[in-house]
Amino acid sequence: MMMMGHQRSYSLPRYTLSMKLGEGSFGCVYKAIDNYSGKVCAIKLLKHNVDLRNLPEVKILQEMKNHPNIVQLKQVFRENGVLGLVFEYMDCSLGKLIDDVNHSRQVFSEFKVRDCCFQILKGLDYMHKRGYFHRDLKPDNVLVARGGIIKIADLGSATMFKSDMLNTEYITTRWYRAPEVLTECKYGPAIDMWAMGAIMAELFLCQPLFAGTSATDQLYKICTVIGSPDPDDLSWLGADAENYEFPRFEEISFDNLRPHVSEDAFNLMTLLLSWNPSKRPTAAEALRHPFFKPCY
Structure with a gap:
């Protein structure tokens, strides 16, 4: 679990959020650590009312998998009511x-x-x-x-x-x-x-x-x-x-x-x-x- 000042707190057993990277219409992006692998990643935590079926980004990224010049979607997860997209981390x-x-x-x-x-x-x-x-x-x-x-x-x-x-x-x-x-x-x-x-x-x-x-x-x-x-x-x-x-x-x-x-x-x-x-x-x-x- 990571508290982000006055930001909402999240309980994510697998991930530790370290820093907010940006915010968009569907949610916020954070730098995070994968507690299982120890690797740094970027996580987009989606707003509570967002339905995956209304996110064509997921389907498109899955079709763009493994191209070296398109950011890679590693995982889609739902933990403790939080829906998130896990991306490779870029500097x-x-x-x-x-x-x-x-x-x-x-x-x-x-x-x-x-x-x-x-x-x-x-x-x-x-x-x-x-x-x-x-x-x-x-x-x-x-x-x-x-x-x-x-x-x-x-x-x-x-x-x-x-x-x-x-x-x-x-x-x-x-x-x-x-x-x-x-x-x-x-x-x-x-x-x-x-x-x-x-x-x-x-x-x-x-x-x-x-x-x-x-x-x-x-x-x-x-x-x-x-x-x-x-x-x-x-x-x-x-x-x-x-x-x-x-x-x-x-x-x-x-x-x-x-x-x-x-x-x-x-x-x-x-x-x-x-x-x-x-x-x-x-x-x-x-x-x-x-x-x-x-x-x-």
Whole structure:
């Protein structure tokens, strides 16, 4: 049993909770010790009214079992009325790593950015090929372990792709939200690729590329960086394409942001951050981009 200050106390014979790592809509995540094996793990303790049947994350993680770039679900348990998910423990999030580098007034090398993006894309490719997409990809949902291992985590918003899927506003954290989500249009796995482009840029900048304060401001921020969309790139707006007005900006090159980033890196970011979802590369296509040639 572990008391968490003013937090609720839990009686878990097998696990000793040591530190709260985070909190989400379904419950809290704690660092813990498995008293049987002595190993460190992460446990998501679910709220009392959560039904496992309403948690697609469990089914999806079970299908993603053993991929090296997707966090592993080790066990689902119920002890003394507490329902929990046991995950492998990772040292920190990519978001925390970016903050630490930014505060130290340093930058990531292109080698490090390449390695991070390669591993995230490997996980996305595996997920997408099995018919699922993440829908909330961001640095805080990418975990890092000692040795530089990168794993996609927090699949609570992940779902199976359906061609007639309607937009849900809360899906995807705003700064990583694709234009088709911001404009409440139909969307698909390409929203993960937009988020991947934003994450890649953030690794170079050590700060978010599009830090909007609302959906409207987010679109404005996007236009100021990549320029306003051409009419040919607005097919995803459907019948609203002619009536929807975007802020007018000429195309602005990423060269103004990071002069020392390679041409291949700029090219891949530009492709991932395409207004038209159909022009964004899939995860498999992105992995074959020249930027990743040193990885093979």
